Amino acid sequence: MKKIDLTNMKKTTKDHLVTYGMVLVVYVIVQIMLASGSLSSLMQGLLVPLTIYSVVAVGLNLCVGYLGELSLGHAGFMCVGAFSSAFFTKCMEHTGMNESVRFLLAIVIGTLVAALFGFLIGIPVLRLRGDYLAIVTLAFGEIIKNVMNVLYVGRDGSGFHFSIKDSASLNMAEDGEMIINGAKGITGTPHQSTFTIGVILILVSLFVVFNLVNSRSGRAIMAIRDNRIAAESVGINITKFKLLGFTISAAIAGAGGVLYAHNLSTLTALPANFGYNMSIMILVFVVLGGMGSFRGSIISAVLLTMLPEVLRGLSDYRMLIYAVVLIAMMLFNWAPKAIEWRERHSIRDRLRNRKTKEVR
Amino acid sequence: MTFLTHLINGISLGSIYAIIALGYTMVYGIAKMLNFAHGDVIMIGCYAVFMSMSSLALPPAVSVVLAIVVCTVLGIVIEKVAYKPLRKASPLAVLITAIGVSYLLQNIALLLFGADSKSFQSIVAFPPLKLAGGNLIIPSVTIVTVILCIVIVAALLTFIKKTKAGQAMLAVSEDKEAAQLMGVNVNGTISLTFAIGSGLAAVAGVLLCSAYPTLTPYTGSMPGIKAFTAAVFGGIGSIWGAFVGGILLGVIEILGRAYISSQLSDAIVFAVLILVLLVKPTGIFGKPIHEKV
Numbered sequence: 001m002k003k004i005d006l007t008n009m010k011k012t013t014k015d016h017l018v019t020y021g022m023v024l025v026v027y028v029i030v031q032i033m034l035a036s037g038s039l040s041s042l043m044q045g046l047l048v049p050l051t052i053y054s055v056v057a058v059g060l061n062l063c064v065g066y067l068g069e070l071s072l073g074h075a076g077f078m079c080v081g082a083f084s085s086a087f088f089t090k091c092m093e094h095t096g097m098n099e100s101v102r103f104l105l106a107i108v109i110g111t112l113v114a115a116l117f118g119f120l121i122g123i124p125v126l127r128l129r130g131d132y133l134a135i136v137t138l139a140f141g142e143i144i145k146n147v148m149n150v151l152y153v154g155r156d157g158s159g160f161h162f163s164i165k166d167s168a169s170l171n172m173a174e175d176g177e178m179i180i181n182g183a184k185g186i187t188g189t190p191h192q193s194t195f196t197i198g199v200i201l202i203l204v205s206l207f208v209v210f211n212l213v214n215s216r217s218g219r220a221i222m223a224i225r226d227n228r229i230a231a232e233s234v235g236i237n238i239t240k241f242k243l244l245g246f247t248i249s250a251a252i253a254g255a256g257g258v259l260y261a262h263n264l265s266t267l268t269a270l271p272a273n274f275g276y277n278m279s280i281m282i283l284v285f286v287v288l289g290g291m292g293s294f295r296g297s298i299i300s301a302v303l304l305t306m307l308p309e310v311l312r313g314l315s316d317y318r319m320l321i322y323a324v325v326l327i328a329m330m331l332f333n334w335a336p337k338a339i340e341w342r343e344r345h346s347i348r349d350r351l352r353n354r355k356t357k358e359v360r
Numbered sequence: 361m362t363f364l365t366h367l368i369n370g371i372s373l374g375s376i377y378a379i380i381a382l383g384y385t386m387v388y389g390i391a392k393m394l395n396f397a398h399g400d401v402i403m404i405g406c407y408a409v410f411m412s413m414s415s416l417a418l419p420p421a422v423s424v425v426l427a428i429v430v431c432t433v434l435g436i437v438i439e440k441v442a443y444k445p446l447r448k449a450s451p452l453a454v455l456i457t458a459i460g461v462s463y464l465l466q467n468i469a470l471l472l473f474g475a476d477s478k479s480f481q482s483i484v485a486f487p488p489l490k491l492a493g494g495n496l497i498i499p500s501v502t503i504v505t506v507i508l509c510i511v512i513v514a515a516l517l518t519f520i521k522k523t524k525a526g527q528a529m530l531a532v533s534e535d536k537e538a539a540q541l542m543g544v545n546v547n548g549t550i551s552l553t554f555a556i557g558s559g560l561a562a563v564a565g566v567l568l569c570s571a572y573p574t575l576t577p578y579t580g581s582m583p584g585i586k587a588f589t590a591a592v593f594g595g596i597g598s599i600w601g602a603f604v605g606g607i608l609l610g611v612i613e614i615l616g617r618a619y620i621s622s623q624l625s626d627a628i629v630f631a632v633l634i635l636v637l638l639v640k641p642t643g644i645f646g647k648p649i650h651e652k653v
Contacts, residue, residue: 164624320471327442335445
């Protein structure tokens, strides 16, 4: 009995180790390239965004691939994580706290606040199904972005002031300091996100999702995805496990948001960065990388983020090419006819056939 | 009087949403897919009218007909090239492909027409209606929009009820295989649905740009999302649902902007949507989902 368990364990563990290893190898290669100066400044600027999108894609993959629920609102969780952590960093800026400790705390806070939002939003949302769930997550994401655009928070000697009208109605004292300035967002957040921290966050989120997926809870979540009614009839608490998956997924997206906030000096909630377009972009990473494959999510997040930048020489045409490549890849991957064609012309099969012939 | 003005503006905006939502809902009903590119078909329709009026100097009526033809052809081509090969694939794959098509249309428009916003000239050129001694002014665009919306809904309902092609649509949306066995041309019916939906998108686009006259390659995407919300709100797949959902959404948006907060109007719209879906999980006119074990 024990032996069978071990071999089973080994297979998944090996798979996970390959994923961790892949991230580490890329990290080392990038470090070598950085040290030898063979990385263009454009690519260096891309390093942190690559880790951000990878982290969020891993989080969304948990929701789409394992929970089986299509979320179009993960940019909202990123937004929550970004703003709560940047708010914390700004508040602590003049207290003389150690910068690394402060950033670590900011990551924890951003993640926790995003998890809280994921939990609160998950309670009503997870009652819905399919496209209705998708549109409600999109709605929540848009609400979060919209509210962030009208939120004003300032601080003076007597404490914090809140308003959703304008900065004048905060009634701050003369020495008051604006922290969140409505549509202008948070300015002056220190640049603390580095490639190293991004990679560490990828590894941590991979560790979390791998352990979740292979645990009892993870199997319950997958049972719900495969057949909700059957799962319910064997006594699985649907609400509890769906909420668990959704909350963790939101928390990981929040961690990505923290990196995002600390990579820019001005943090604003624009449609381009925290609107549904961002949620959709992350979803494209997840679906193209393969639902349920965290390694695939990271690979496609990296490749698809780099594609428009690599094509920059073609300036005007780059997004056009991106769109065409996306459509072509989806057709090639998913169209029944293309799948049939690939099976007929599979290189792996041909090699195998040749080998069997040789044996004969 | 101001309330009445806001209400009328809301109904006008809602009628535009309703016309767009009809396209979403028909395509969803028949192909069970969210056509994310629908909003961008609207934008292409706007550019078609704009270009034919400014560059070719065609009269407005001819330009609109031209735009409808362009969008109809575009809708059919998109369906044939991008969606048809994926008909038996997972719904998510189709969704991502639709997103790809949406990016593609936006970037084609960006290349052809540039990123700068064009100011669109209203194609409805007769004077506004003045009521109650000049206190209540209803712009002519509003009147045309609302009447057109009602005509379109009535025409669609009659088309589906009375014609063979309409009945074929109903049959395909209920059960594709069974419809095929009964001799319905499934591929033709799906193409027809896309053609009608895209043609309606052109009409909606012209009305939208006549009421809100700035035109950029991204003009279609937010109204597209709102109209999709309207379709879900009313119960996706139902024509009445799209109509009622669209009008309600428009009214809520304008009233929310006027009386609660101008910046939070989108948030209010989405909050109402969430509340409705929590009470009625399949929208106002949606059929309850029955699951078999």
